[in-house]
Amino acid sequence: MNETAPDSTDAAAEQHSTRGAYVSAGKGFDRDMNYIDDRITRDGRDGWPVEAGRYRLIAARACPWANRTLISRRLLGLEDVISVGMPGPTHDKRSWTFDLDPGEVDPVLGYERLQQAYFARFPDYPRGITVPAVVDVPTRAVVTNDFQRITLDFATEWTEHHRAGAPDLYPEAQREEIDALNKWMLHRVNNGVYKVGFAGSQEDYEREYALLWEALDELEERLGRSRYLMGPSITEADVRLFPTLIRFDPVYHGHFKANRQTLASMPNLWNYTKDLFQTPGFGDTVDFAQIKRHYYYVHEDINPTQIVPAGPALEPLLEAHDRDRFETDTWGPGGTAPEAPLAAEVVDPAHTPLHVTGR
Missing domain, CATH: 3.40.30.10 (Glutaredoxin)
Structure with a gap:
C-alpha cells in the first residue's frame, strides 16, 4: 500500500x-x-x-x-x-x-x-x-x-x-485457523509496526509499542513449536508475515522506534526469517535498497532529513539457520520449489546479499 x-x-x-x-x-x-x-x-x-x-x-x-x-x-x-x-x-x-x-x-x-x-x-x-x-x-x-x-x-x-508442484498456500482444512491468524497478525504486527511508527502522542506510542512486542513474543513462542506458522509446510500465513519481518531490523526497529530489541536477537523469529529469506520465492523478491529508500525518503514527517541509513549488514541473512530441527514438508505433498525468477525480475544484486540467476 x-x-x-x-x-x-x-x-x-x-x-x-x-x-x-x-x-x-x-x-x-x-x-x-x-x-x-x-x-x-x-x-x-x-x-x-x-x-x-x-x-x-x-x-x-x-x-x-x-x-x-x-x-x-x-x-x-x-x-x-x-x-x-x-x-x-x-x-x-x-x-x-x-x-x-x-x-x-x-x-x-x-x-x-x-x-x-x-x-x-x-x-x-x-x-x-x-x-x-x-x-x-x-x-x-x-x-x-x-x-x-x-x-x-x-x-x-x-x-x-498454477505451475506443476505449486504449494497449496491456503489448504482447506486449515483455512479457518489461517484466517484467524492472519487477522491477528494484520492488526498486531503487519499494521502494528505502523501504529507504533506513526503514533501521534507518547501515550499512543507506548500502548502500541507494548502490543506489538507482546505479539512478537507470541510469534517467537509459536515458532518454537514448528518450522512454519501452520506446521511443516509454507502457507499464506508465512507469505503475510515474512515481508514485515524482513523489514524489521532495516526499517521498523529504528525508523518506527520499535526498538525493544532487534529481530536478530530473537532466536526463533530470526532463524525463521533467515530460513524464508533463503527459500526460493521469498528472498529473491526482496530489494533492500528500494525498501530503505522508500521509508526513509518518503516519510518526511518522521525523517525530515531524508537520510537513508547505510546499515544494517545483510550478510547474516545467508548464515545457517536451525529450522530444520522441526518436521518439514516445505512445499507440501508433491510440491516443489519454484524456478528461478524471470530474468527481467531479478533483483539488482547490489541491493541484496542473495544472488539469483534468472531464466
Whole structure:
C-alpha cells in the first residue's frame, strides 16, 4: 500500500494522502481499510474472469503489502500468466510512478502514474492510490486493490494456471485457523509496526509499542513449536508475515522506534526469517535498497532529513539457520520449489546479499 492520493488539487491530495503513513499530532494511527473489493474469479461473477495474459499486477518492491503478491505469484508459478509492473520506491502525494521503466512509463499500460489506472475506472476516486493493484490490460483500468484478497485468489481461483508442484498456500482444512491468524497478525504486527511508527502522542506510542512486542513474543513462542506458522509446510500465513519481518531490523526497529530489541536477537523469529529469506520465492523478491529508500525518503514527517541509513549488514541473512530441527514438508505433498525468477525480475544484486540467476 502507500500514502498517495488523487491530485485534483493540492488540498485534496493532502486530505486523501495515505491509508496511513503520516503522523497526526495527538492521535493514534488509523489505516483506511476500504478497498476496491472486486475479485477475479473462475466464474467471473464480478465481471472479471480468470484469463491468462489479461491482467497486470502493479507491485512496488518497497511495499510490504505488495511484496506479498510478488511472493505468492512466484511460489504459484503465475509469472507467465499475470504480468507485473513495478513502480519505483518513492512517490509523491498523487501516486506511485513508473520511474524505473524506460521513459518512466509502464511498457504495457503506457502510464506514468498508477493513479491513471484508478482514474480510468473511477474518475473521482476519493481514496489513496495503493499498491498492490491489479489492472485490466484491455481497458487499462484498475480491477482491485484489495491486498488481503488478491493473494487468496491467486491461491484458489487461478489453480488451473498454477505451475506443476505449486504449494497449496491456503489448504482447506486449515483455512479457518489461517484466517484467524492472519487477522491477528494484520492488526498486531503487519499494521502494528505502523501504529507504533506513526503514533501521534507518547501515550499512543507506548500502548502500541507494548502490543506489538507482546505479539512478537507470541510469534517467537509459536515458532518454537514448528518450522512454519501452520506446521511443516509454507502457507499464506508465512507469505503475510515474512515481508514485515524482513523489514524489521532495516526499517521498523529504528525508523518506527520499535526498538525493544532487534529481530536478530530473537532466536526463533530470526532463524525463521533467515530460513524464508533463503527459500526460493521469498528472498529473491526482496530489494533492500528500494525498501530503505522508500521509508526513509518518503516519510518526511518522521525523517525530515531524508537520510537513508547505510546499515544494517545483510550478510547474516545467508548464515545457517536451525529450522530444520522441526518436521518439514516445505512445499507440501508433491510440491516443489519454484524456478528461478524471470530474468527481467531479478533483483539488482547490489541491493541484496542473495544472488539469483534468472531464466
